[in-house]
Amino acid sequence: MNDTWIECVPNISEGRDLSRIDAFEQALSSVPGTVLLDRTSDVDHNRTVMTFVAHPGSVIEAAVRLAAKAAEVIDLNHHHGVHPRLGALDILPFVPLGNATVDQCVALAHEAGARIWNEVGIPVYFYDAAALRNDRVRLENVRRGQFEGLRAAVVGDESKRPDLGGPSLHPTAGAVIVGARKILIAYNINLKSTDLGLAKSIARRIRASSGGFPSVKALGVPLQSRGLVQVAINFTDFEQTPVHVVYSEVCRLAAERGIEIEESELIGLMPRTALEAAAAGLLKLSHFDSRRVIENRVEA
């Protein structure tokens, strides 16, 4: 892939009404050059996550149309779900693929945010690499209080106000949180065990926040329907900490307690280089690089 492709992963506050969700998809597909890779809706979360790719010239137009469509059909005053949300189009991260860079995605995020405020009239917060303030890098910090809490807070507290537009939130569509980040890999490892304490202790050992691997988030959770426990992992920078390094460490930690790995699972998609690195790492392949893959050479 020599081309510059951008992945965009809008999270929309509607996961129940299929006719609305189809309308979101149509808003995206109405822009030539967009390719929808995945669409996952969750009824409990009342949220839909779309993963699409496009060239830089198309990705902003698609995002703006989606923001407009979400604002048209969603009223957050009547929205309920277990997942926190601030906007009808809640988050809008831009992610570099192929030769694209995070810096390029920051520029796209800022341009998309400006158009969403100027053309659709919804205020915008910027997060992650696109953040304009240090206290807005982390998504959790931006969204704290959600629609209802922030709508009230911005009235008296200037520090809570949107980066673009406002100062009030949109009365029904809230605000859009626009960002740029490296690609994220969501990957779970299921243990042949019902010992939730084990899954939680392994998660603590591997995650960055408790001194484990950098760029790794992890939780131990029960999979009650399957009689297993899971270490649920996000890799926010798979080049810094590769997937297979964490997999091997989880195997080792589980084996110390006599527990085997049942399987692992990928949520959504992963980039080719992450998979190539996993194969090379687990096969202990010396001197491997992507040029050893025939198709990579042919395409180049």
Add this chain to the structure above:
Amino acid sequence: MNDTWIECVPNISEGRDLSRIDAFEQALSSVPGTVLLDRTSDVDHNRTVMTFVAHPGSVIEAAVRLAAKAAEVIDLNHHHGVHPRLGALDILPFVPLGNATVDQCVALAHEAGARIWNEVGIPVYFYDAAALRNDRVRLENVRRGQFEGLRAAVVGDESKRPDLGGPSLHPTAGAVIVGARKILIAYNINLKSTDLGLAKSIARRIRASSGGFPSVKALGVPLQSRGLVQVAINFTDFEQTPVHVVYSEVCRLAAERGIEIEESELIGLMPRTALEAAAAGLLKLSHFDSRRVIENRVEA
């Protein structure tokens, strides 16, 4: 890779004279649409292996020009090397990549063979999937006796004569052995040990010819300069027996004797699906398929 690409791996009986080897490369590159991926010459073998890819429309023209150039500059009567050879252009296998099929490569091999005899005047044997006789499927059988032995044998023994042309071999260029086969992966596993017996016994356990994995060839060899032993492996059908399955078994057999794997190494190139399968297998990824790789989806 949606396109139909053919890999072609000509083995030429010259590994010492760089000006000749460069002339072979020029003969290939003179055909538009050919991409040389790898060129390896060995002085002891006195042999050069080229790996190139092209669309079906270009691959035969390049092969014919290479056969002509090899016949022009090589005289087998003065060729010496440790590797067996029958022709100046010794073997010419066609290999399907992407959407191409072995059947398509059989047709290409037969067309290339016909042109090499009709236009260059060098007789042709067909081997592997392109063989016209059961006793010529295995390359070793076709080449037995080499240039000097077969040149004499064809005079009195009709069963030794070429499939196309002849009945004599070409007086200086011998014959070209043209074939079609699945892609071959050459892959070695180096053990942290100097015990050649261990490497040989592991090779026996895994190779098809002694009841191991189908489509696997293996030898135990010493790596004297590095103080290690090696299990040297060819996968002639990596879909039937994947690389990681053999890797895991070699790890297990070595571990039984208290020996670890130092590293593994790829000779030449490998196809993307083999690497994807290795990653998925070694990570125990459930429900994995190529559609979970972002770039595969974007390219599709």
